[in-house]
Amino acid sequence: MALTYQQTRxxxxxxxxxxxxxxxxxxxxxxNMLTDHPELNNYFNSVNQKNGRQPRALTAVIxxxxxxxNHLSELVPKFERMCNKHCxxxxxxxxxxxxxxxxxxxxxEVLGPAMTPEVQTAWTKAYWMLAKxxxxxxxxxxxxxxxxxxxxxxxxxxxxxxxxxxxxFYLVPQDGKRLPKFLPGxxxxxxxxxxxxxxxxxxxxxxxxxxEDYYRITVRRDEGTVYSxxxxxxxxxxxxxxxxxxxxxxxxxxLKVSHPAGEFFLDVHNTSTVPLVLISAGVGVTxxxxxxxxxxxxxxxxxxxWVHGCRxxxxxxxxxxxxxxxxxNFQTKIFKTVINSTDRPGETYDYNERMDLAKLKPEExxxxxxxxxxxxxxxxxxxxNQKLYxxxxxxxASRIKCEIFxxxxxxxxxx
Numbered sequence: 550m551a552l553t554y555q556q557t558r559x560x561x562x563x564x565x566x567x568x569x570x571x572x573x574x575x576x577x578x579x580x581n582m583l584t585d586h587p588e589l590n591n592y593f594n595s596v597n598q599k600n601g602r603q604p605r606a607l608t609a610v611i612x613x614x615x616x617x618x619n620h621l622s623e624l625v626p627k628f629e630r631m632c633n634k635h636c637x638x639x640x641x642x643x644x645x646x647x648x649x650x651x652x653x654x655x656x657x658e659v660l661g662p663a664m665t666p667e668v669q670t671a672w673t674k675a676y677w678m679l680a681k682x683x684x685x686x687x688x689x690x691x692x693x694x695x696x697x698x699x700x701x702x703x704x705x706x707x708x709x710x711x712x713x714x715x716x717x718f719y720l721v722p723q724d725g726k727r728l729p730k731f732l733p734g735x736x737x738x739x740x741x742x743x744x745x746x747x748x749x750x751x752x753x754x755x756x757x758x759x760x761e762d763y764y765r766i767t768v769r770r771d772e773g774t775v776y777s778x779x780x781x782x783x784x785x786x787x788x789x790x791x792x793x794x795x796x797x798x799x800x801x802x803x804l805k806v807s808h809p810a811g812e813f814f815l816d817v818h819n820t821s822t823v824p825l826v827l828i829s830a831g832v833g834v835t836x837x838x839x840x841x842x843x844x845x846x847x848x849x850x851x852x853x854x855w856v857h858g859c860r861x862x863x864x865x866x867x868x869x870x871x872x873x874x875x876x877x878n879f880q881t882k883i884f885k886t887v888i889n890s891t892d893r894p895g896e897t898y899d900y901n902e903r904m905d906l907a908k909l910k911p912e913e914x915x916x917x918x919x920x921x922x923x924x925x926x927x928x929x930x931x932x933x934n935q936k937l938y939x940x941x942x943x944x945x946a947s948r949i950k951c952e953i954f955x956x957x958x959x960x961x962x963x964x
Contacts, residue, residue, distance in 0.1 A: 551678070552618065552671065552674055552675060552678070555667075555671075556667075556670070556671035556674060556675075557618060557619075557671075559667060559668050559671040559672075560615050560618070560668075560671050560672060560675050561615070561616070561618075563656075563660060563663060563664075563668060563672075564612055564615050564616050566659070566660060566663065567608075567612055567656060567659060567660070568612055570659045571608045571609075571612070573659055574608055574652075574655045574656065574659050575607065575608050575655075577654075577655040577658050577659070578607075578651050578652055578654075578655040581651050581654065581655070582647065582648070582651035585651075586647055589644070589647070590747040591747050591748040591749075592638055592639075592640065592644070592750075594749070594750075594751070595743075595746075595747070595749060595789065610627065610631065610679075611652065611676070611679070613627070614675070614678075614679045615672075615675055618675065618678075621682075626812070628682065628683060628686065629686070629812045630812050630953060631683065632683055632686040632687045632690060633690065633810040633811050633812050634752070634810070635683070635687055636687050636690045636691060636694070636807075636808070636810055637736070637737070637738040637750075637752060637807045637808070637810040637811075638738060638750055638807070639698075639699050639700065639807070640687065642684050645680040645683070645684060648680075649673070649676050649677065649680060652676065653669060653672055653673055653676065656669075656672055657669065690810065694729075694808040695729070697729065697808045698808070699807075700740055700805040700806065700807060701722060701723075701724075701805070701806055701807075701808075702722075702723040702724075702803050702804070702805060702806075703720040703721060703722055703723060703764070703803070703804050703805075703806045704720070704721050704722075704723050704801060704802070704803055704804075705718055705719070705720060705798055705799070705800055705801060705802045705803075705804065706719045706720065706721045706763060706800065707719040707800060708798075708799070708800060711767060711864045711865060712861075712862035712863070712864055712866070713861070713862055714769055714770035714795070715767060715768070715769045715770075715832060715864050716767070716768050716769075716794070716795050717756065717765060717766070717767045717768075718765070718766050718767075718768065718794065718798075719763050719764075719765050720763060720764045720765070720766065720804065720806060721762060721763045723803065727761045727762070728759075728760070728761055728762065728763070728764060729808070729809070730759045731755060731759055731809035731814075732809075732811075732814035732815065732816065732817060733755075733758060733759075733814060733815050733817065733836070733839040733840040733842070733843040733844075734754070734811065734813045734814035734815055734836040734839060734840055734924065734950075734952070735754070735755060735809045735810060735811040735813070735814050735836075736752045736753055736754045736755060736809065736810065736811045736836075737752070737753060737755060737764060737766065737806050737807055737808070737809050737810075738750045738751065738752050738753075738806070738807035738810075739751060739753060739766070739790060739794070739804050739805070739806055739807075740804070740805040740806075740807070741790055741793055741794075741804065741805075743789060743793070749789050749790050750790070750807075751788075751789075751790040751791065752811075753766040753767070753768060753835070754766070754767075754811075754835040754836040754839065754926070754952070755809060755835075755836070755839050756834075756835040756836070756838045756839055756865075757838065757839055757842060758839055758842035758843040758846060759843070764806070764809075766835070767832065767834075767835045767838075767864065768791050768794050768795060768832075769791065769831070769832040770788070770791060770792055770795050771787055771788025771791045771792060772787050772788075813836065813924075813926075813950055813951070813952040813953070815840045815843065815844070815922075815924070817843060817847065820848075821920070821922075822848065822850070822851050823918060823920035823921055823922060824851070824852040824853070824854065824915035824918050824920075824921045824922075825840070825844065825851065825852070825853045825854070825921070825922050825923075825924070826853075826854045826855075826856070826914055826915055826921055826922070826923045826924070827840060827841065827853065827854070827855045827856070827924050828856045828857075828904075828906075828923065828924065828925045828926075828927075828935050829855075829856075829857050829858070829925070829926050829927050830857065830858040830859065830904060830926075830927030830928060830931045831858075831859065831927055831928065832864070833925075833926035833927035833928075833931075833952070834857060834863075834864045834865060834926075835864075835926075836924075836926055836952060837855065837857075837924065837926060838865055838868070838869075840924060841853060841855065841869075841872060841879070842872075845872055845875075845876060845879065849876055849878065850878060851878060852878045852880075852915065853878060853879045853880070854880050854881075854882070854913060854914060854915060855869070855879070855880070855881045855882075856881070856882045856883075856884070856904065856906070856909070856914075857881065857882075857883055857884070858883075858884040858885075858886075858903060858904035858927070858931070859883070859884070859885055859886075860885070860886050860887050861885070861887045861889065863883060863885075863897075866897070869881060880913070881899075882899045882900070882909060882913060883897070883898040883899050883900070884898070884899070884900045884902060884903060884904040884905070885897075885898040885900070885901060886901070886902065886903060888901050904931070904935070906935060906938045906939070907938065911942075914939075914942075916942050916943075916944070920948070921944070921948065922948055922950070923939055923944065923948055923949045923950065924950050924952075925949065925950070925951045925952070926951070926952040929953075932951045932952075932953075936949050936951060
């Protein structure tokens with residue numbers, strides 16, 4: 550049931566006060582909820598809990614919904630990303646009951662006397678409007694998952710060290726059954742039991758076109774946030790799951806894996822032949838390999854421009870070079886900041902600097918084509934910079950897709 554006019558006003562009148570105390574709200578909410586329901590630690594990213602990213606994202610979604618309650622179309626992309634993430638983690642309708650209870654309690658603590666019974670009723674109603682939207686969409690996604698709604702055991706069949714601290718894992722289903730198709734660019738979640746701790750899950754882009762007998766992911770070691778001075782160097786909040794996969798697993802190890810999900814993908818059901826431009830940095834190469842391999846197999850005549858930025862080594866370098874040699878429609882431009890004695894300009898790299906799309910000719914980015922699709926994946930600030938450049942060149946936002954694993958948004962300000 551929709552909010553009444555008066556309830557909408559009550560919610561809007563308190564949004565600003567709640568935004569001003571966003572950090573306090575999330576601190577109260579998570580502390581109380583996880584104290585009473587420690588089993589929910591199995592669903593939350595413990596690293597993002599410590600650095601505050603996950604709590605901030607949740608508060609932003611709730612308050613963003615309340616602020617745009619009459620213009621929800623603007624929030625659809627964020628909701629779609631959230632629902633895909635929830636389904637990859639196995640979130641169920643009953644979890645919304647728990648979250649709603651502790652969230653409204655946290656609002657009450659922050660608002661104090663301003664949290665009148667009428668305000669509490671309005672916020673509870675607003676929360677359940679959002680929750681029912683998400684639950685409904687997640688039910689649709691779970692139906693699409695068919696007989697694989699939860700975690701499925703996979704065996705590590707092969708591990709390949711691509712370069713530096715980047716490793717590729719070939720995963721085969723333990724039951725030997727044919728794997729469902731996915732859209733290139735999507736991810737799977739991998740769940741592990743942290744020694745002496747809770748279950749932890751992380752999302753990894755699939756780094757290969759669909760194969761019926763295995764999935765492939767590529768994982769980078771995550772040392773965490775670096776702190777250094779003249780005496781020493783320390784790392785805070787290192788990656789738990791990524792480092793576990795690299796350091797603790799071997800061929801034959803069993804992992805729990807979720808059904809592929811994610812709203813960042815190339816729609817293979819659309820047989821469009823417009824050019825594709827893939828822009829990546831670092832481990833952001835992984836979904837691009839899946840997209841490139843898929844298109845080269847199904848639409849070899851489609852033009853693809855791949856622009857990649859790295860320090861020393863290019864993941865899948867030999868494979869990318871082979872694609873370029875095999876098909877003239879596949880072109881690359883490589884930005885490299887550290888050149889070694891074996892590098893050859895025009896072959897192993899094109900620019901000895903950080904990525905700067907302005908260095909490329911408009912035709913190399915297919916800017917002259919009004920339908921070109923752009924896919925961007927890499928560190929958050931990297932994606933912001935590349936998206937902003939494309940927007941400034943007149944590319945519409947609807948043709949630019951960025952891979953975002955959090956529930957927040959990329960903030961691109963022009964001007």
